[in-house]
Amino acid sequence: MRLIVLGCSGSGPGPGSPASGYLVEAGTxxxxxxxxxxxxxxxxxxADPWALDAVVFSHLHPDHCSDFASLVVHRRYHPRPPYDPTLSKLPVHAPAGAAQRFAAAYAPSAAELATTDLTDVFDxxxxTEDTVVRLGRDDDPVVVxxxxxxxPCETYALRVEHGGRSLVYSGDTGPTPNLVTAARGTxxxxxxxxxxxxxxxxxGVHLSGRQAGEHAAAAGVGKLLLTHVPAWYDAAELAVEAKAAFDGPVDVVHDGGVYDV
Incomplete structure (x- = not known):
């Protein structure tokens, strides 16, 4: 597997990075x-957006999902689509209410909120807790x-597994034992x-650098990558905190960063 950082700035885009978004390549x-x-x-x-097999959302705060409206435009109005998007709808896995939330964000006016429907090109x-999503071939699956x-809103950490390797994305979270469970041995x-x-x-909002390190240590992870640092904080300072709590490798991700799993 490979993790590619599309954006990592916390709470909104910063001067050096878009907000949160990550591309995972796992087999095909x-x-x-x-x-x-x-x-x-x-x-x-x-990657070509037409080559995506799924879009998965940890939660529906704008800094984690607002570019979905642009993806709607891409799939509805691209002049030369490689396939008919109404016949091969892109799967979207997200907290409950995402279809309505994204339709509201895309609707051109308040009067059209009730009639805006994105299910023509998305599935x-x-x-929910412990949802398991299987992607790809049955004999070589990617499991999320x-x-x-x-x-403060419904949010999920996401564990991605393929070929005996795994990565875990925390989403946004305060300290919780469930994050340790999600990240165990990743x-x-x-x-x-x-x-x-x-x-x-x-x-119940976010983690400090120290708390990220503590969760990594409790879960016994192989490598810790820090993300979602807002532009007004010093990422190096948060990395020092994390390293004091976790004795494994620690790095701060950056826009365009590529990490083999």
């Missing part, structure tokens, strides 16, 4: 994990498993670290 399968602001453009530097599937985590742990560690951090 290509899928995205989130599509935040600016990530569809970045995707086209690495929506609700994620959802684990509920702790954020080769690559892509974990949010959204602020420096303090004694008065709000619960």
């Amino acid at each position: 399968v290509r899928l995205t994990l989130d599509l935040g602001n600016g990530t569809l453009g970045a995707l086209q530097r690495h 929506f599937h609700d994620l 498993t959802a684990f509920g985590v702790d954020h 080769d690559l742990f892509l974990c949010e670290a959204s602020w420096p560690h303090t004694d008065d951090m709000p619960g």
